[in-house]
Amino acid sequence: MSSADIFAIGHYLAKGKAEAEAVPWLQEATQDYYTKALALLESGLKYEPYNDDLQRLRSKTKKLIEIYQNNTLVEVKKLEDPMIKAFTLACRGLTEGSTRLHCFYNFNNTQFLRLAPLKVEEVGLHPYVVLYHDVLTRMESEELMELALSRLKVSGVFQVQGLAFKRMRTVKARWVRKETNDMTRRITRRIRDMTGLDLTSSEMFQIINYGIGGHYNMHKDYFNLTNINYTKKSTIDKLGDRIGTVLFYLSDVEQGGATVFPKSGYTIYPRAGTALFWYNLHTDGMGDPSTLHAACPVIVGSKWVMTEWIRELGQLFVKPCLKPSFEQ
Numbered sequence: 001m002s003s004a005d006i007f008a009i010g011h012y013l014a015k016g017k018a019e020a021e022a023v024p025w026l027q028e029a030t031q032d033y034y035t036k037a038l039a040l041l042e043s044g045l046k047y048e049p050y051n052d053d054l055q056r057l058r059s060k061t062k063k064l065i066e067i068y069q070n071n072t073l074v075e076v077k078k079l080e081d082p083m084i085k086a087f088t089l090a091c092r093g094l095t096e097g098s099t100r101l102h103c104f105y106n107f108n109n110t111q112f113l114r115l116a117p118l119k120v121e122e123v124g125l126h127p128y129v130v131l132y133h134d135v136l137t138r139m140e141s142e143e144l145m146e147l148a149l150s151r152l153k154v155s156g157v158f159q160v161q162g163l164a165f166k167r168m169r170t171v172k173a174r175w176v177r178k179e180t181n182d183m184t185r186r187i188t189r190r191i192r193d194m195t196g197l198d199l200t201s202s203e204m205f206q207i208i209n210y211g212i213g214g215h216y217n218m219h220k221d222y223f224n225l226t227n228i229n230y231t232k233k234s235t236i237d238k239l240g241d242r243i244g245t246v247l248f249y250l251s252d253v254e255q256g257g258a259t260v261f262p263k264s265g266y267t268i269y270p271r272a273g274t275a276l277f278w279y280n281l282h283t284d285g286m287g288d289p290s291t292l293h294a295a296c297p298v299i300v301g302s303k304w305v306m307t308e309w310i311r312e313l314g315q316l317f318v319k320p321c322l323k324p325s326f327e328q
């Protein structure tokens, strides 16, 4: 990447109000510019070694480069956190995948699947994550993206960190009702076929667009109801926690943009028409921390996904609550 490219990404993020994420890109670009400026000043000084202005500029530029290099050291230190390291490696596709995995046809979840089974690929066993192939047609993906485009909004997900807020996600998103039209109703039926879960009280679809540099930091999709404050809890309580997540990929991504599970080393590359599914909760209803996941930054291209978070309400007979010992 040229320094102009790096600057363009920083500028784009800053314009989208993602200042915290813009800073390292802009620092990188600036450092590169200063290094080039220093080389120019040095060659100028070869011709005019006693030019005061050039000498002053050279020592100023050297100092600035030093400051930026010290800033970089802070970044390197952050990478020592083992989970951030695992996240970074997974984004680069450098973690070892699980073994003893299978591909199979799902004939069973609903009667419809006996006629038209779905193609399933196991991504990993702990947590159990599966990839459904060819569950959306190209036309459906395009229609969903078009539907979202009319009212995409910059969407901030924040996390309190000490006295400050940390931005978790840099994307644009739009909520879409499952009853919007025939196509969204059809996709709702398909989610029922894929998961076997009851969708009557699940959330709206969220369609998300990640631009260059767009990403979603490590997070869990469940709320952990025992740790949540009372006012928020009462609204969540009605529908229960997020028992499962279905993540549809609506577009291919040229480079970057993988979904990763750093605790388990899974890296899933987006492919239009496929969908990822996993349970966020153990069978006793407690959150499963191994489902920690993230979306890696998009490097080239643009990434579109649609998320469906399925709630506990209504799953009583489909996925009954079991003691943890029954689970394995």
Ligand SMILES: O=C(O)CCC(=O)C(=O)O
Residues within 6 Å of the ligand: 216, 221, 247, 257, 258, 259, 260, 293, 294, 295, 296, 305, 307
């Ligand atoms: O875009 C992705 O790959 C992950 C999205 C996600 O984790 C979410 O929306 O909760």
Ligand SMILES: [Fe+2]
Residues within 6 Å of the ligand: 219, 220, 221, 293
């Ligand atoms: Fe998520």
